[in-house]
Amino acid sequence: MTIETPSLNMAEASISLGHLKHNIREIKQCVGTGVRIMGIVKANAYGHNMQKVAETLEAEGISDFGVANIHEAIELKTGGALKKPANILSFSSPIIQQIEYYLHHQIDMTLCDANIMKAASAIAEKHNKKIGVHLKVDTGMGRLGLPPLQALELLRETERQPGLELKGVYTHFAESANDDFTRRQFKEFKTMTDAYETASGKTLCKHAASSGTLLNNPEMRLDMVRPGILLYGYKPYPALPSSITVRPVMQFEAKVIFIKTVAKDATISYNRTWKAARPVKIATISAGYADGYHRALSNHATVFINGKSFQQVGTVTMDQFMVDLGTESDVKIGDRAILFGWEGPCLEELAGSIGSISYELLCSVSSRVKRVFTDD
Template sequence: MPRPLLATIDISALQHNLRVARTRAPNSKVWAVVKANAYGHGLERAVRAFAEADGLALIEPDYAVRLRELGWEKPVLLLEGFFDASDLEVVISQQLEIAVHCDEQIALLESKLPNNQSTYQLPVHLKMNSGMNRLGFSPDAFRAAHLRLRKIPGIGNITLMTHLANADDPLNPGLPLQQQVACFERGIAGLEGERSLANSAADLMHPELRSDWVRPGVMLYGATPGGDSAKSFGLRPAMTLTSKIIGIQKIAAGEAVGYGSRFVADHPMIVGVVACGYADGYPRHAPTGTPVVVDGVRTSTVGRVSMDMFSVDLTAVPGAHVGSDVLLWGNGLSVDEVAHAAGTIGYELLCAVAPRVRVTES
């Protein structure tokens, strides 16, 4: 019998969430972001679930090839562009689109594309650093980068792109949203090309920022980047992670649970052991009190998370026994809520589900 830990992927929920993204931006084309193996949900499922998207976006060139092998014929965008000349060969052969964010990438395009024998006109998404200070050209350097690209034989359409740091927190004092948007507008003034700004947070919360393209990511999987709950936006969880109770201990006041004996009971308790641990992707740093549902009753973790198991309080769960069902996150317990309790974000939990976890579909 296999270990009882199971991730169930709801294809209909993925399809539903894509419709929400499109409804929120009815005049925009949609890049469905599928990086990190579709946020842990699987590229094969993403290809089926996001068939109505206008394109798929990710960062891994080898995964982009896999999308083509799976039969995806619509556009594929590499959000970090290419990393060396060999990647550029893949870009041309697979007819991908690329982000361009640095002079080194443009220099490679200048040296390689004129010798390209393909008739494919490479679409480029020129990225501006509008304040996030990760990737992209400064607003003052953006126009020159655009001009260099326009002069390269083999370059097709150039989309004007930036990435928003705080669309879920527009008044963030470190980088207010409108400051970043104004910076982008200044840098692209007078340049032709479609615009691409909106991530999940902007698609959900800022209709004024939905331009030619939107790039929904985590919202497609039923989680949110912040602000209101996913449910309040009409999103449905696409991954439900479940397990079972595999052991029960009755402990007295003063007894401890788990490595380091960090949790000490202050009253008699019934403690259940769940078949799931940090080697499965459950966060090791999840503290005592992280929510869990056992046999439909909400309870919480106690003690440290181990490699293969963690403990939960069963004192108030009537009838709990070895074999009782455990909901870790998904349909009935938001991954965002679990992540918040663990001091992280839902993205990390979804992406961290380990290969040894069995996966099925509903």
């Protein structure tokens, strides 16, 4: 007896590698030649599967990749997706115990601490090797990195460390909009890097622009850009002007597993947060907050079934949630329910309805949701 595996998947995330290819080509056309593109594949490629995404990006000519930490970097390096030499930058500032892993796996390190700088150089020199580093400048994000003047001193000291190879310098914008604060950040970063390059006579690989700023600020693209959410089909926020058109790479769907008619005044789910105004059909959908369909979406979301929109009702539970089918409906058990994606609700609108962002909802789709890859 043969059992078809897809029938076991109560919730699936369809990943369109065709849409991903379209998006990277649009980004390439936007930034033009002479600007490197770092594909951001941290957080399992925003929930899309880091190995598949990296493999696709490599086939499209990308050889620079950004990850959150050394664990993700090793996973990417050893996962088998990359067939060619690649530059993998870990955005996290390492602790001393991790430095050997950067050296062994040839991962580029984010540098923003003098003690780590000295320790990394000493460890690399002991093995007669070098660790590639990108120095992080804090121009206003307030997360990692040193302020420009201190960063300039660390940059000069880094160049004198025999165990380190200075491969770049970067900053991170706190706003995606082309506002005064972003322009101030960029000016401070450029002033700092210009001072170093003028005094040293050397040219650095400089990068600052992520998805938002690469779209509308050509002067901020510098030597390399770092698209993240744009790769996966969304702008950092919906109102941001864009010269390119990107397509959602993920579609999240589940199945209708039960239908019943409830009486007027019947309540649905935990805490009885929804009451039927009339007799209606209620469908139970095979996904819940353990799959990444946020509990905060309770009574705020719509789903698409057979091309029609239906209101989600009641509290989203761990494994299931319910929708109001109305009094008349052709929906039947086994039908696909599109939670978001190209056939269903807009992810940006869904996220906005609960005060969230597309990034969070994509990353929330859990590991128990099967990823199904297509070239469409």
